[in-house]
Amino acid sequence: xxxxxxERTALREAVRDLLQDAxxxxxxxxxxxxxxxxxxxxxxxxxxxxxxxxxxxxGYGGSGFGALELEAVTEETGAALLxxxxxxxxxxxASLIQAAGPPADRERLLPALASGQSIxxxxxxxxKGTWTADGVDVTAAADGTLTGAARYVxxxxxADVILVAxxxxxxxxxxxxxxxxxxxxxxxxxxxxxxxxxxxxxFDGTPARRLGTAGWDAVQDALDLAVVxxxxxxxxxxxxxxxxxxxxxxxxxxxxxxxxxxxxxxHFAADLLLEVESATSAARHAAAxxxxxxxxxxxxxxxxxxxxVALAGFACAEAFETTALQAIQMHGGIGFTWEHPAxxxxxxxxxxxxxxxxxxxxxxxxxxxxxx
Amino acid sequence: xxxxxxxxxTPPPSAEELRAEVRDxxxxxxxGLPPNRDVWRTxxxxxxxxxxxxxAGYAVPTWPAAWHGRGYPSELAAVIEQEFAAxxxxxxxxxxxxxxxxxxxxxxxxxxxxxxxxDVLTGRAATCLFYSEPGAGxxxxxxxxxxxxxxxxxxxxxxxxxxxxxxxxxxxxxxxRTDWDAPKHRGLSYFVxxxxxxxxxxRPLVQITGESHFNEVFITDAVVPGEYLVGAEGDGWRxxxxxxxxxxxxxxxxxxxxxxxxxxxDLISLARAHGRLDDxxxxxxxxxxxxxxxxxxxxxxxxxxxxxxxxxSPVMSLxxxxxxxxxxxxxxxRTEIAGAExxxxxxxxxxxxxxxxxxxNAFFTSIGGGTDQIQRxxxxxxxxxxxxxxxxxxxxxxxxxxxx
Numbered sequence: 001x002x003x004x005x006x007e008r009t010a011l012r013e014a015v016r017d018l019l020q021d022a023x024x025x026x027x028x029x030x031x032x033x034x035x036x037x038x039x040x041x042x043x044x045x046x047x048x049x050x051x052x053x054x055x056x057x058x059g060y061g062g063s064g065f066g067a068l069e070l071e072a073v074t075e076e077t078g079a080a081l082l083x084x085x086x087x088x089x090x091x092x093x094a095s096l097i098q099a100a101g102p103p104a105d106r107e108r109l110l111p112a113l114a115s116g117q118s119i120x121x122x123x124x125x126x127x128k129g130t131w132t133a134d135g136v137d138v139t140a141a142a143d144g145t146l147t148g149a150a151r152y153v154x155x156x157x158x159a160d161v162i163l164v165a166x167x168x169x170x171x172x173x174x175x176x177x178x179x180x181x182x183x184x185x186x187x188x189x190x191x192x193x194x195x196x197x198x199x200x201x202x203f204d205g206t207p208a209r210r211l212g213t214a215g216w217d218a219v220q221d222a223l224d225l226a227v228v229x230x231x232x233x234x235x236x237x238x239x240x241x242x243x244x245x246x247x248x249x250x251x252x253x254x255x256x257x258x259x260x261x262x263x264x265x266x267h268f269a270a271d272l273l274l275e276v277e278s279a280t281s282a283a284r285h286a287a288a289x290x291x292x293x294x295x296x297x298x299x300x301x302x303x304x305x306x307x308x309v310a311l312a313g314f315a316c317a318e319a320f321e322t323t324a325l326q327a328i329q330m331h332g333g334i335g336f337t338w339e340h341p342a343x344x345x346x347x348x349x350x351x352x353x354x355x356x357x358x359x360x361x362x363x364x365x366x367x368x369x370x371x372x
Numbered sequence: 373x374x375x376x377x378x379x380x381x382t383p384p385p386s387a388e389e390l391r392a393e394v395r396d397x398x399x400x401x402x403x404g405l406p407p408n409r410d411v412w413r414t415x416x417x418x419x420x421x422x423x424x425x426x427x428a429g430y431a432v433p434t435w436p437a438a439w440h441g442r443g444y445p446s447e448l449a450a451v452i453e454q455e456f457a458a459x460x461x462x463x464x465x466x467x468x469x470x471x472x473x474x475x476x477x478x479x480x481x482x483x484x485x486x487x488x489x490x491d492v493l494t495g496r497a498a499t500c501l502f503y504s505e506p507g508a509g510x511x512x513x514x515x516x517x518x519x520x521x522x523x524x525x526x527x528x529x530x531x532x533x534x535x536x537x538x539x540x541x542x543x544x545x546x547x548x549r550t551d552w553d554a555p556k557h558r559g560l561s562y563f564v565x566x567x568x569x570x571x572x573x574x575r576p577l578v579q580i581t582g583e584s585h586f587n588e589v590f591i592t593d594a595v596v597p598g599e600y601l602v603g604a605e606g607d608g609w610r611x612x613x614x615x616x617x618x619x620x621x622x623x624x625x626x627x628x629x630x631x632x633x634x635x636x637x638d639l640i641s642l643a644r645a646h647g648r649l650d651d652x653x654x655x656x657x658x659x660x661x662x663x664x665x666x667x668x669x670x671x672x673x674x675x676x677x678x679x680x681x682x683x684x685s686p687v688m689s690l691x692x693x694x695x696x697x698x699x700x701x702x703x704x705x706r707t708e709i710a711g712a713e714x715x716x717x718x719x720x721x722x723x724x725x726x727x728x729x730x731x732x733n734a735f736f737t738s739i740g741g742g743t744d745q746i747q748r749x750x751x752x753x754x755x756x757x758x759x760x761x762x763x764x765x766x767x768x769x770x771x772x773x774x775x776x
Binding site for chain 2: 246249250257260261263266282311314315364366370372
């Protein structure tokens with residue numbers, strides 16, 4: 001279900017209002033130092049606002065929104081550096097279950113995900129961290145038990161619905177593992193970006209249920225939506241750190257002048273504005289193309305969607321990273337301190353640049369979509 | 373006048389009525405452009421056509437009826453523009469882009485308006501711009517070409533550069549210094565200079581590409597009638613700002629394509645033809661250039677959509693900077709693909725010639741119409757609201773300002 005641009009703006013503003021209130025820099029820092037890495041109170045509020053279940057069909061308690069609405073919301077969550085399992089549970093897992101899970105599984109799993117009572121994750125990649133079919137290091141035996149390892153599992157400790165991609169005799173399959181299943185261990189990784197928690201999963205003859213006939217195609221489709229969400233976050237994050245930096249340039253005085261009057265800094269800022277605007281265009285375009293390709297009424301071109309998602313995948317990641325890096329440089333000494341938020345944006349930019357497949361893979365897919 | 377309303381007493385039509393009227397009018401009068409547009413540009417047929425457009429009130433619909441307009445609001449004028457664009461017909465909506473006509477109407481004396489407006493709207497008279505000087509490029513307010521009163525007339529001396537069309541122009545729009553004791557912005561005046569007189573010496577300026585699109589002009593005791601001062605004496609900077617606004621609206625995506633048509637414009641085909649499509653380093657750069665192009669197109673589309681909804685977008689002012697980046701990056705990529713061939717030149721090496729041309733011509737966009745550096749100042753100051761650099765020459769007599 002797509003809503004009007006005005007309704008999308010209203011949704012986005014509601015999210016912005018909530019986060020301005022409940023996800024300040026101070027809140028982010030508090031959560032960074034917590035065990036779970038996100039605020040369950042805020043998670044409930046996001047669920048009440050309809051964000052957590054936004055992609056889930058109304059029949060399962062969600063809002064039934066699509067990529068356009070998702071992208072609008074993530075521009076705000078990215079700007080606030082919201083630490084939450086939203087992308088892994090509400091986007092990646094929810095869309096995978098919804099698109100590929102049999103009706104019984106959807107009925108069993110989706111309502112609790114939509115209400116935020118359950119949190120899901122998808123273990124998709126091994127040590128190589130490629131988020132591709134050949135990066136899967138878990139194998140399903142004929143009896144359906146899993147053995148192997150997954151890494152970089154987003155919010156893997158908090159998840160109570162655990163999906164795992166595993167090699168089977170007929171290609172990649174998606175399996176569900178109970179949190180207390182035999183032979184399953186999960187370990188919180190030490191992370192560079194404390195706003196995105198990661199786990200390592202190990203399976204040793206672990207009993208698992210296969211989720212319908214979902215294969216890597218279904219996973220890729222869910223990953224694409226996660227990339228759209230991430231791109232929205234990156235565009236929003238880049239815009240926020242640029243705003244913070246421009247504000248600093250207007251108030252910081254050296255040599256008797258506001259430092260923003262120095263062309264060395266002014267020109268950086270102008271170039272970064274181009275980066276930010278381009279990232280915003282790329283993220284919104286990817287959302288629009290993804291939505292069109294997944295709307296039977298529109299019948300959008302899926303190769304155009306591939307190209308658009310891939311473009312957003314590397315352009316937004318790189319724009320955010322460039323903006324965050326330059327922001328630290330432009331702040332000078334204060335930007336090098338832990339107490340200044342600039343490094344939080346850089347950490348988020350660097351984590352986002354690796355998650356769900358890095359720029360190199362996105363760039364290659366983009367070229368292929370153009371016929372190169 | 374072709375049966376169209378000519379008095380301001382007549383209430384304006386609805387957009388639908390106007391659309392029907394224009395469509396009908398075009399159907400009756402417009403017979404399409406001839407295949408050779410270069411010939412059309414200077415043909416009597418073009419003048420005859422523009423006469424009709426002017427008489428119908430379509431050339432300057434927002435202007436008053438006394439000066440060939442219809443006193444329309446811009447929403448109605450837009451209808452005319454759309455219908456002309458749909459038919460591929462020229463000459464409408466010059467109230468948006470004709471620098472000389474708009475400047476004359478807004479600031480000119482009755483005599484000047486009478487002398488030039490109709491002629492420039494109908495293409496009978498061509499104009500050029502006497503703005504930049506060797507010592508006043510980015511810093512345009514530093515011009516030193518001087519106009520001195522001589523009875524009722526003005527006498528002008530100095531040197532202008534980067535004028536296009538000076539060899540064929542009938543008038544030049546001139547910014548000149550009339551007071552050396554005032555601070556630089558306040559000692560300037562704006563004039564219309566008749567070009568056909570002995571004091572104007574036009575010489576072609578050869579660009580780094582070997583082409584010549586511009587001239588330098590040496591002005592020695594050229595005479596300008598008193599009525600051709602545009603705006604008040606000393607108010608030239610303000611008049612210029614208005615004129616520049618019309619100029620910017622003209623400079624859309626001005627970058628020219630390659631000069632040889634032998635080269636596939638498609639970068640992917642080029643890389644494939646050179647067997648370089650499997651080179652990972654090349655693929656990295658190829659993706660980068662294709663992405664820059666696509667992102668710029670997406671930015672422009674978003675700016676247009678924003679504009680259609682009445683919200684302004686900072687993306688507009690970023691376009692020229694983005695295009696300069698693209699052209700340099702693309703030229704670099706083409707050079708990388710063509711390799712040693714780029715050592716060669718001339719018609720017998722069309723591909724190398726083309727790549728080398730693009731590498732040099734990219735500066736047309738990164739320098740012309742305001743350098744990238746000036747563009748970044750504008751974005752920083754007008755879009756991001758950053759403070760201006762202190763100006764050491766702002767409030768002292770121009771005579772005392774340091775020069776190169």
